[in-house]
Amino acid sequence: MTQQTNLPGFFSRLSIAFGALFKSLGDAEFAARVRDDGVGPTAGPATAPAPAPAPAVKPAPAPTPLRAPTPDSALQLLSLFQREARLIDFAHENLTSYSDADIGAAARVVHEGCARVLREHFTIEPVRSETEGARITLNEGFDAASVRLTGNVVGTAPFNGTLSHRGWRAASVTLPQLAERHDARVLAPAEVEL
């Protein structure tokens, strides 16, 4: 069982395995699919393929593989935003009772900290280097994942249009490494002054 980042973690796998076990016991058709899949059944029910971390494995004929999000990285990022920018504190406050001046003061903390987290852990660059509002031409075979067409989308490439947002791309991500037993769910420890 090698550990790869895009694969489900141990506990996900455990729940998938139990899901597959009980479903195979109760559902002969599912059991046959597991057998015919060529991955799981000879090695035992505990190593069924896992498209999603949900306990119930979707038995589609040719399932579109979905990547399981790794909650650790998300928690880690939240923790950074809280530590540097107090983002969770800020989002949890009810703004109605405060004046704009008070909110503005707090927003400086949040803005400065968020900018620091983005600067230190990501290299973020615009997808398109042209200025917004410029006319641009998209030739055939353009990367539809990084450019979204809007409005009067008809005809064939080349497409001519106006750049309304330059887009952002993370050129690199460097998140801190976590100790083996570190509990990432603690986003900010409680503080007790002695």
Added chain:
Amino acid sequence: MNETVSETVSDTLNTPADPRYAIGIDLGTTHSALSYVDLQASDGEKAVDAVLPIPQLTAPGTIEALPLLPSFLYLPHPDELPAGERALPWSDTEATTTPAIAGEMARSRGATTPIRLVSSAKSWLCHPGVDRRAAILPTDAPDEVARVSPLAASTHYLRHLRQAWNAAHPEAPFDQQSVTVTIPASFDPGARELTAEAARLAGFTPTLLEEPQAALYSWIQGSGGRWRKQVQPGDIILVVDVGGGTSDFSLIAILERDGKLEPHRVAVGDHILLGGDNMDLALAHFVARKLATNGTQLDAWQMRALTYGCRSAKEALLADANATTHPIVVPSRGSKLIGGSIRTELTRDEVTTFITDGFFPRVEASARPTVRARAGLTQLGLPYAQDAAITRHLAAFLARQAGATAELEGFSGRVTADHTFLHPSAVLFNGGVFKSGILAQRVMDTINDWLYMEGAEPARALEGADLDLAVARGAAYFSYARRGGGVRIRGGTARSYYVGVESSMPAIPGMEPPLEALCVAPFGMEEGGELELPGQEFGLVIGEPVTFRFFGSTTRRHDRIGDVLEFWGPDELHEMNAIQATLPADGRVAGDVVQVKLHALATDAGTLELLAVARDGQRWKIEFDVRTAAEA
């Protein structure tokens, strides 16, 4: 807590046989950094260098690789952190790792729990009034905290850097590379020796290099050969290095030898405990007083946040001459961010008054730092500079060194009797403080005012210095250059040294016999040089320590070894820690008297050694760092 060396210290020479990398370490007061040059990929002045990202704890259980390692050590309470939360990538078993934490997390934790934070270990390492091997830090820790010595703290940072290197370059073990560690030019022989000892305890043998020289090396390397167009023979470069905790000045003259430019370091300044952190703290206390008049009291945690806020406000205001104010927000401590935060601001006038005019006032060339008489009972602490004006310290330095280049080849006739200070022709800035163009300009303007008053050409600022990492990079380049790959700065030792001997006058009741100073190491000893004190022999008793008073001078360039001074100017000789010779019995009978001669040795590693040499050739090292009872 005394750190134990867990691994055997290798006894390789300080130039290992076939290193792959030349490594430079900037062991700073507030930050440390490691840079390296790939020797296989470098040729001549084209050195291929990089900065090693240093993995460190930034929060419990969180490791980040940052370009700088904050020089802070946190000594956690046993219940404070589970062992797994403070493990570093290279700590194999949790039981053997020392509980102390170095780096970013030490700094941030320590700000809220200062009784467990060791900071400025480097300043303590050169504090003459304390035993640098004694566990004295943090000074205000309660008894239950196991303190560490300044030496052990420095060792910890160096070991952290070594382990970070070994984790990143398992193919090229650290102790087999050519390693240079930088020190302030003003470090005395004892502090240099202690730095070298810290490195040996951390598992490697270093070469030492003065930081202003490292800054110049970095500038030479960064220019990619164009430095020859920016300086000419006859130039005198003043290096102004204002770090986080110390200010350091050096003068480097450019000579021409055999058609090649050769930089010579001709003078170094005194040790000034004054740096960028003092400026941030001064501003924070000022803003805190401003808040207090409005009825807002800040606790220690908020004070730290305010210091951070002041630093960024200061940087913003000093970077943009048109900005008039910069807001500072001290976040609330509790989770109510909006209601609980304190908003204030820093104005241009305040920054100008406090920083530009407070630390860099436009003074006359004749200005000198004010020295207050210390109160009778001073608390045992760091000897911070009493005058915050860096320009006044600079004026004193240049005036003291007015004759520094008089004897230098190609410089005769440049200095006349009516020059009241040495005229620099170029200035190289170093240290994060000078990221502010306004402050660098203020120093340039002040120096050029002085030069104008004496009818001299204005000095120019050397462009293209890397202010944060120059020292580490320059140290790596030096490691490379001394293997024959590039330009070398010459100069030798920057002081002459003397021991005090009582004059052989008939005793006069009620009067101490006058002291004479015997020169035991002359100015400008080149590395590898050894000199014998002529004539004088001392009778040393086996097993009994003999203590000498010890003096140094940064200006007496002509005294030769064996010269005896009966008089000297008030500013010429500075008394340093006493030195001590103890002859162990090995093979001899305790109580016997052995006739020895004194030798001075400038080692390849950049330290000075004084040796007692018996007639049969046996040698003993004289210790610069004598364990004294705390009597400061």
